[in-house]
Amino acid sequence: MSDSAAGIIRRYGFLILLWVALATLPWWIGRVGGYSALGSKILVYGLATMGLNILFGFTGGLSFGQAAYFGIGAYGAGMTLKYLAPSTPLAILIGTLAGGLAAAILGPLVMRRRGIYFAMITIAIGQLFYFVAVRWDNVTGGEDGLAGFERQPIHLGHFTVPLDQTRFYFLVLLCFTLAVILMRGLLQSPLGHTWVAIRENRRRMEFLGVRTDLYVWASFAIAGLITGLAGTLNALLFNFTSPQDLHWILSGDFVMMIVLGGMRNFWGPLVGTAIFVVAQDYLSSITNNWMSFIGLIFIVIVLAFPKGLLGMVERRARPA
Amino acid sequence: MELLFFNAFNGLLQGVFYALMALGLALILSLSSVINMAHGGFLVIGAYLAFTLTPYLGFWGALVVGPLLAAGIGLAVEQTMIRRLYKRADPLYSLLLTFGLALIIQDLARTIWGAQGLPAAVPSALDQPLSTTFFFITGYRVVILAITAAVAIGLYLFLRFSLIGIRIRAGTRDLESVAALGVNIYKLRALNFGMGCFFAGLAGVLASGILGLTPPMGDSLLMPSFVAVIVGGVGSLGGAVLGGLLIGVAAGITTTYYPAASEAVIYFIMLVVLVIRPRGLMGKESIFE
Numbered sequence: 001m002s003d004s005a006a007g008i009i010r011r012y013g014f015l016i017l018l019w020v021a022l023a024t025l026p027w028w029i030g031r032v033g034g035y036s037a038l039g040s041k042i043l044v045y046g047l048a049t050m051g052l053n054i055l056f057g058f059t060g061g062l063s064f065g066q067a068a069y070f071g072i073g074a075y076g077a078g079m080t081l082k083y084l085a086p087s088t089p090l091a092i093l094i095g096t097l098a099g100g101l102a103a104a105i106l107g108p109l110v111m112r113r114r115g116i117y118f119a120m121i122t123i124a125i126g127q128l129f130y131f132v133a134v135r136w137d138n139v140t141g142g143e144d145g146l147a148g149f150e151r152q153p154i155h156l157g158h159f160t161v162p163l164d165q166t167r168f169y170f171l172v173l174l175c176f177t178l179a180v181i182l183m184r185g186l187l188q189s190p191l192g193h194t195w196v197a198i199r200e201n202r203r204r205m206e207f208l209g210v211r212t213d214l215y216v217w218a219s220f221a222i223a224g225l226i227t228g229l230a231g232t233l234n235a236l237l238f239n240f241t242s243p244q245d246l247h248w249i250l251s252g253d254f255v256m257m258i259v260l261g262g263m264r265n266f267w268g269p270l271v272g273t274a275i276f277v278v279a280q281d282y283l284s285s286i287t288n289n290w291m292s293f294i295g296l297i298f299i300v301i302v303l304a305f306p307k308g309l310l311g312m313v314e315r316r317a318r319p320a
Numbered sequence: 321m322e323l324l325f326f327n328a329f330n331g332l333l334q335g336v337f338y339a340l341m342a343l344g345l346a347l348i349l350s351l352s353s354v355i356n357m358a359h360g361g362f363l364v365i366g367a368y369l370a371f372t373l374t375p376y377l378g379f380w381g382a383l384v385v386g387p388l389l390a391a392g393i394g395l396a397v398e399q400t401m402i403r404r405l406y407k408r409a410d411p412l413y414s415l416l417l418t419f420g421l422a423l424i425i426q427d428l429a430r431t432i433w434g435a436q437g438l439p440a441a442v443p444s445a446l447d448q449p450l451s452t453t454f455f456f457i458t459g460y461r462v463v464i465l466a467i468t469a470a471v472a473i474g475l476y477l478f479l480r481f482s483l484i485g486i487r488i489r490a491g492t493r494d495l496e497s498v499a500a501l502g503v504n505i506y507k508l509r510a511l512n513f514g515m516g517c518f519f520a521g522l523a524g525v526l527a528s529g530i531l532g533l534t535p536p537m538g539d540s541l542l543m544p545s546f547v548a549v550i551v552g553g554v555g556s557l558g559g560a561v562l563g564g565l566l567i568g569v570a571a572g573i574t575t576t577y578y579p580a581a582s583e584a585v586i587y588f589i590m591l592v593v594l595v596i597r598p599r600g601l602m603g604k605e606s607i608f609e
Contacts, residue, residue, distance in 0.1 A: 062412055109594045116353055116411040117554055121594065124550055127543045128587035135580040248543065252357070252419045259416060291427035298420025302413045303404060 018267075022173055026166045036165045037237065038281060042274050043172045044233045047179055049257045049269035051226025054183060056255065057263035058192065059219040060199030061110075062119040065126025066254050069224040071246030072129060073099040073231025075140060078241050081149035088152045088163065092175070092232045099228015102129075104221040111217040114202070123248055130246040145242025146235075163236075172233050179226055186222065187266065195219055260301055262308030271310055324576050326456050331572015332565065333461060334544075336468045337527045339564030341545035342552065343472065344519030346560040349549065350492040351512045353411055354402060358418040359520050359545070360538025361425030366390035366521020367528040367537065368433050371440050379443050383467075383525050390521025395514040397421065402513065403506065422538075429535040440528035464526050471522065472561055475515075479557070488512055492555065544568075544583075547590045553603020562601060 009016075025039045048070050055061045076095030084090070110121050133140045140146055153162045154171075161167060186192050198205050198212050205212050235241040244250065253276065261272025279297065283290035305312065341359060348356050356362075370386025377385055401421075405414045446459035479485035487508055491498045499505045523541065531537060547567055552559025567586045574585040593600060 062415075064415065109591065109598075112598070116349070116355060119355060119411065119415060120546055120550060120554070124543065124546045124587065124590055128584065128591070131583040131587065135584065249423075252416070255412075256416060256419070259412070289427055289431060292424045295420040295423035295427065298416055298423070299401065302417045302420070303401065306408070306413060 014267075019177075022176075026169055034278075036169050038277070040165075040169045040172050040233075040237050042277050043169075043176050044230050044237060045254075045257065045277055046270040046273040047176050047233070048227045048230035049254050049261075049273050050183060050266075051179070051223050051230065052254055053258050053263060053266075053269045054187070054195070054226070055219045055223035056258060057265075057268070058187060058199060059195040059216060060202070061216055061219060062115060063122045063220070063223065063251075064119045064255060065122035065124070065248065065251050066223070066227050067246050067248065067250035068126035068129045069099040069103050069227040070231040070234070070250065070254075071133065071241070071243075072102050073228030074235035074241035074245045075133065075146060075231075076228070077232035077235045078146045078149050079139070081152070082146070086152045088154055088171075088236065091151075091236065092229070095232030095235070096225060096229040099231060100221055100225030103224020103228075104217075107217040107220040107224075111213040111220060123251070126246070126248055126251055130243055130248075133243045133246055141242075143243065145240055145244075147240050149235075150239050151236040168237065172237070175229060175233060179229060183226065184266070191215070191218065256298055256301070259306070259308055260297075262310030262312075262314070265308075265310040265314065268308055268310040272308060275309075322453075324573065325454070327572045327576045328569055329454075329456060329461075329572070331569040331575070333464060333530065333568070334571060335565040335568020336464060337523045337541055337564075338544045338548045338568050339561040340468060340471075340519050340523035340526070341541055342548035342560035342564045343475065343557060344516035344523075345545055346549050346552075346554070346557050347488075347519070348513055348516040350555050350557075351488055351495070352402075352406065352414075352509045354405075354414040354418070354513075355411065356418050356516065357415060357542075358397070358421035358425060359516070360540075360542035361422045362390045362394055362517040362520035363524035363527075363538040363541060364425060364429050364535060365393055365524070367440070367524030367533055368429055370521075370525040371433075371438060371528060371533055374441060379441070386525045387518045387521030390524070391514040391518035394517025394520075395510060398510050398513040403510070406506075406509070426535050426539070433533070433535070435535060438533040440533055442529045460529055464530075467522075467526065471519075475557070484508070484511065544571075544586050547586050549600075551590055551593050551600055553600025555604055556600070556602040559600055559602030566601075 022043070026036050029036065029039050048066070052063060052066045055063050055066075073095040076098035077091040078095075080091040080094045081088075084094075106125055109125070110118055113121055134143055137143070151163050151168065153160045155161075163171065187195075194205070194210065194215050198210075198215055202212055231241075231245065234245065257272040257276045258269045259272065260276055261270065262268030276297075280290065280294060283293050287293070301308075341363065344362075345356060345359055348354050348359075366386045366389065369389045370382040373385055374382040401417060402414055405417060442460045446463060448459060449455045450457050450459060450462065479489055487498060487503050491503075491505060491508055491512075495505055498508075520538075524538070527537065527541065544567060545564065548563035549560050550563070551567060552561070552563030567589055570589055571582045571586055575582045
């Protein structure tokens with residue numbers, strides 16, 4: 001590993017390219033047929049799937065109810081703005097902590113479970129919050145969703161930054177960048193290596209005296225925290241949130257985005273999310289039967305490309 | 321008091337639908353390790369096909385043929401798609417595949433039969449209350465209970481005494497050994513999957529007479545039946561039935577006192593069971609590893 005300029009470019013080239021593309025996105029996305037809010041949505045959902053992938057791809061916990069924490073973040077942010085205080089940063093903070101806290105409290109119920117049972121229990125727990133949001137309608141707005149709140153300008157000392165669509169995109173990018181640094185740091189720490197070891201062989205880790213359930217719990221809580229953050233940004237993006245943000249269909253979509261991009265790769269979820277969100281956006285604009293096409297994508301990916309796109313690229317680059 | 325009994329009885333009926341769904345889910349889960357997210361889809365298939373066939377076959381004919389068609393379509397899906405996933409150890413793929421199927425089935429049902437609800441016809445002879453005090457107990461509701469009981473007992477006898485049933489039960493314990501003894505486990509799993517879909521279809525046909533027909537009806541019954549499996553204990557068919565009836569009745573009783581919590585109570589029961597008895601009411605411990 002040399003410190004020469006070429007070495008740095010080889011090592012960080014992808015990251016530099018990615019961030020240049022993301023930082024200039026508002027100026028080019030219109031030219032390729034997109035719009036700023038679509039860019040924000042990709043980053044928001046990408047944040048959710050990358051957070052989920054800490055649990056799913058790196059720790060091996062098949063969480064199929066992650067929309068719960070996404071929705072809790074969204075409702076947390078919306079209700080903060082609506083009932084508590086007109087402050088965007090406070091809304092993000094409270095929503096994110098609510099998502100993380102919910103996951104931390106529910107984590108002990110699933111942390112000892114494996115594979116298929118982990119999946120079933122996370123699915124079922126996720127639906128609990130869906131029904132709370134639907135039925136507690138005088139607070140949550142019920143089936144119609146929570147509206148009547150708006151993201152507020154951010155006050156920085158003497159400056160006031162109004163959050164129009166483009167500026168909000170940069171706020172999302174800032175949160176995304178901070179979360180990526182956090183996740184990257186965690187995965188490269190001993191904690192992250194322990195997660196991967198648990199995924200590869202949980203029983204062996206137990207024989208080594210590692211309290212694997214505590215590590216799985218930590219992974220569950222952090223995944224919930226990051227997904228919660230994504231949820232708050234989603235609520236602020238649309239100034240709206242609905243029970244659909246808590247529904248198991250969204251949970252399934254998250255998992256599919258991860259698998260589509262490649263779950264063994266740190267960036268896989270972001271790639272999968274970008275493709276999925278754009279495909280959904282496009283399909284729903286040309287056909288009423290877009291759900292069938294999404295379902296078809298699921299089936300084709302599972303049967304033909306189980307390793308995801310980045311998984312295939314990697315396999316080709318490094319033949320085992 | 322009468323209101324309580326009314327709601328408890330309604331809850332029992334809901335519980336019967338949950339139990340039928342959960343029975344199918346548990347069959348497929350325990351032999352093939354597949355979480356069938358499309359189970360609600362097979363319910364919709366059974367219900368709508370029975371509705372379409374009722375003018376030709378009559379009520380009773382459709383009641384038999386609808387679930388059989390759901391089983392047939394389930395079998396075709398198993399043979400063409402799910403079967404390819406058995407050799408992948410990760411349960412993720414079958415979960416995602418059946419999830420995709422669920423989206424497609426719901427979408428197609430909406431396209432073919434419309435997003436509007438359709439009323440399923442119940443023979444007028446069965447639609448009369450049996451007594452004036454308990455006006456809500458109609459012949460149809462008694463028929464539902466009787467059919468479900470008969471089918472559940474039939475399944476028990478089949479698994480207990482028939483050769484195929486014994487092989488299925490052995491397969492849930494140790495599929496490899498069963499295969500080593502010369503049983504074609506691919507055929508076994510296909511048959512078992514079809515049976516599971518039959519129960520989903522039956523739940524659909526029976527439920528449509530009470531709840532009406534809508535494309536998302538499978539979705540709304542799918543999640544409680546997951547809970548029924550978890551509450552009853554994964555790996556236990558009796559537990560799935562017990563869990564379904566329990567949460568159905570609990571939801572019904574809750575409706576009397578606090579209607580807004582009638583769904584949440586189902587999940588609350590699950591959380592309590594998971595804390596107090598993680599393996600479920602009738603689950604075996606070893607199976608949770």
